Amino acid sequence: MRGAPNTYTDSMVQTTQPEQLLALSELLFFAYRDFTGDADEVLAEIGFGRAHHRVVHFVTRRPGLRVAELLDILKITKQSLARVLRELIDKDYIAQKRGETDRRERLLYSTSAGEALAARLALSQATRLSQAMIAAGPHGAESVAHFLSQMVSGDENKHFSAFATLIRSASGAGDETHRT
Amino acid sequence: MRGAPNTYTDSMVQTTQPEQLLALSELLFFAYRDFTGDADEVLAEIGFGRAHHRVVHFVTRRPGLRVAELLDILKITKQSLARVLRELIDKDYIAQKRGETDRRERLLYSTSAGEALAARLALSQATRLSQAMIAAGPHGAESVAHFLSQMVSGDENKHFSAFATLIRSASGAGDETHRT
DNA sequence: GAAAATATGTCAACATGACTGACATAATAG
């Protein structure tokens, strides 16, 4: 990696200097702290926590999600999820439907209340996020997407390689709004 | 903002589309989940938690930190910090010195064990972080730093405007390694 | 068709890291 040929490697090695990595670690901590803080304010009003947010978010975004898949996304145990999921079902934010092909599965769907909550939580974070993307600069959106994708372990980031391209097509050249 | 002049605004507005913001939120979640996961493995070996990591990190990075400042960085309460800090002091990872001008203050310093632990934890995350910065591309490092800085609330991000410039000078043009 | 594997749910017990509110001590500031 040190004696690599004359690509753009030279300049990049310097971004990995210890001092800069430490500063980046802190930035990531602060960014995440404040990002989640936006939603925490809303959650506090209705007596929910971050765990509820995550579940409502992912179920709303992936209707019909299986419990096992949700566990894998959140990387928590069944029991941890159970309490939160039960509460969300009891309070009618999330509904379960038996799988049609495999009736053991309980597919998860957001109710309209769940969707409304997810939207409200997303909105609380939208300003910060979109303003930060603007600050990243014109090509920055793509870089940020790539950076974050690469921070994700293993195969999961494959879900996002497409996304980075999406960001590129949207922010890349001018005006083609209809590319989603 | 919509009718803004012919700067780079047009392309950027599109990066703030709802679908993309939601995808970015998820990326941030996954990225942070896996980033902290690297350190969690090390912490588990020695029976510490994330709270210990944060304290050791910030004290090592800011020697002589006051307790009040640490509380403000972590955005937790005195009592939450107390347990973790006490354990770190008892186990000799962190030492306290009375302030010289104001003897009420207990300034925090890492011992050599604390510095070693901080370094080991940082190392566990370094590969992921530096590899992701490389993936961000040559100009990407700067964009990522700007993005993260802007994600931070209020005045705290001012500490990092200088950092973004640092990143730029390191990754910007070619070979000047000695710029730290 | 019986047995094994799978998807889910649930119980008990526990750890970590956050919270509030109250109070104590020492030192500085007015």
Add this chain to the structure above:
DNA sequence: CTATTATGTCAGTCATGTTGACATATTTTC
């Protein structure tokens, strides 16, 4: 001298994570 500040500590609580065991329904496999 009094008020304020910086810190520490006590008691109690809550949210969210853990492990391990076990139950139920269903699908898959032999």
